[in-house]
Amino acid sequence: MEGVLPLRVVRDTGQGTLPPDEVTALVQEIDRGVPWQRAISTLTLPTLSRKRDWFLDPAKAAFYLSLEVPTHRLAMDVGAGSGVIACELGRRFERTIAVEQDRRWCRFMRHRFLQEGLPVEVIHVDALRLPPSVTNVDLAVVNGVLEWVATGKSADAQAGSPRQVQPKRNKASALRREAPRSGNPECPRGSAGDRPGSREAPKQ
Ligand SMILES: C[S@@+](CC[C@H](N)C(=O)[O-])C[C@H]1O[C@@H](n2cnc3c(N)ncnc32)[C@H](O)[C@@H]1O
Numbered sequence: 291m292e293g294v295l296p297l298r299v300v301r302d303t304g305q306g307t308l309p310p311d312e313v314t315a316l317v318q319e320i321d322r323g324v325p326w327q328r329a330i331s332t333l334t335l336p337t338l339s340r341k342r343d344w345f346l347d348p349a350k351a352a353f354y355l356s357l358e359v360p361t362h363r364l365a366m367d368v369g370a371g372s373g374v375i376a377c378e379l380g381r382r383f384e385r386t387i388a389v390e391q392d393r394r395w396c397r398f399m400r401h402r403f404l405q406e407g408l409p410v411e412v413i414h415v416d417a418l419r420l421p422p423s424v425t426n427v428d429l430a431v432v433n434g435v436l437e438w439v440a441t442g443k444s445a446d447a448q449a450g451s452p453r454q455v456q457p458k459r460n461k462a463s464a465l466r467r468e469a470p471r472s473g474n475p476e477c478p479r480g481s482a483g484d485r486p487g488s489r490e491a492p493k494q
Pocket residue numbers: 303305306307344368369370371372373374375389390391392395415416417418432433434435438439493494
């Protein structure tokens with residue numbers, strides 16, 4: 291078991307579901323021996339108090355678990371955050387890998403999976419630098435991650451932090467969804483998004 295997480299300033303990547311000081315407080319509480327679920331349900335932190343379900347609701351995994359997979363040997367949750375989805379993958383797959391670049395969330399997830407007795411392995415790494423040993427993944431989940439990450443030389447990517455960029459991108463996607471199908475290059479015919487009643491992935 292690692293030592294207690296020190297209280298210090300950690301850079302906010304702007305992609306987390308909680309501000310860094312709240313994640314630190316949450317992890318410290320669990321390090322002190324409070325069960326993870328009680329810490330999530332009772333800590334009175336400003337953002338956490340408004341979003342407890344985001345970390346607890348197993349329904350967040352329902353869409354992914356409804357997908358057809360070749361086997362149930364290996365699932366991977368990329369940008370797993372609190373592990374709310376990885377947890378449910380861990381109940382269905384022989385092995386699950388939770389990939390997360392924020393070491394505080396990694397620590398939180400290790401507590402969570404250990405306390406739940408789930409076979410989920412946490413890898414603290416940038417998803418773009420996954421070890422080559424990660425192969426033959428039956429299901430790879432990327433929930434609530436890509437829309438935060440604007441890269442490259444696009445105007446969006448240059449515009450600011452993920453917290454500034456994401457609302458603009460969400461608005462643009464909503465407008466594209468409302469546009470007539472024939473004029474929507476983002477949604478090619480025959481793709482899942484083109485089918486009436488197609489299932490939508492959950493928001494983060
Ligand atoms: C908005 S949270 C979503 C968490 C979780 N997937 C969920 O739906 O509850 C995005 C997470 O992705 C992680 N993340 C972003 N880019 C990543 C990368 N390149 N490699 C690993 N994790 C990443 C962030 O640290 C953050 O925890």
